[in-house]
Amino acid sequence: MGRAAARLTSGERPVASSDWELVQRARAGDRDAFRELVERYQRKIAALALGMLRSREDALDIVQETFTKAYQSLDRFKGDAAFYTWVYRIAYNLCVDQQRRAAKEPLLTLDADEDARPAHALPADDPHPDQPFARARDAEIARRVREAIRDLTPDHRAVILLRELEGLSYAEISQVLECPKGTVMSRLHYARRQLQRRLRELL
Secondary structure, eight states: OOTTTOEEOTTOOEEOOOHHHHHHHHHTTOHHHHHHHHHHHHHHHHHHHHHHOSOHHHHHHHHHHHHHHHHHTGGGOOSSSOHHHHHHHHHHHHHHHHHHHTTTSOOOOTTHHHHTOOGGGSOTTOSSTTHHHHHHHHHHHHHHHHHHHHTSOHHHHHHHIIIIISOOOHHHHHHHHTSOHHHHHHHHHHHHHHHHHHHGGGO
């Protein structure tokens, strides 16, 4: 078992290393330590990037670029904020840069193949014949929610994703977006109101 995977107490019970411990090990050249940090947070960074960007391919590139940049910048991480908020901030800034470069590209739908799946592709032996219709309706609602979120400005899109999807506190979001907590709260209120307006017919 690698050094970064866990520490052992006197009773031989594995204890997960803290993010700060892993950062210190990674700074000392322990690649396993940084690999564990990636494993802890890559899904969350992917969720943010997929929500922020119009292209799945671009989002996955952002995930890789985020952790590459984080690794190269470990010496600048001071530990005054949580490691994950620091990584979120890197990912958010990269997403904003990507959006600026791709501002004129046509809108792409995430999970397009799944959302466009024809009705006959649903399981034919479903013991509950009403479930395919419920699934189709859920898929349509999910598609519209994604579209509505993408129509928000990057700042409002980020605050919705970080609060509603990732569950970050207002203080954590203010660290990620580098803005006052009051600004986070006002952006969240506005974003929720815009989404409610767009999705009112589905409620």
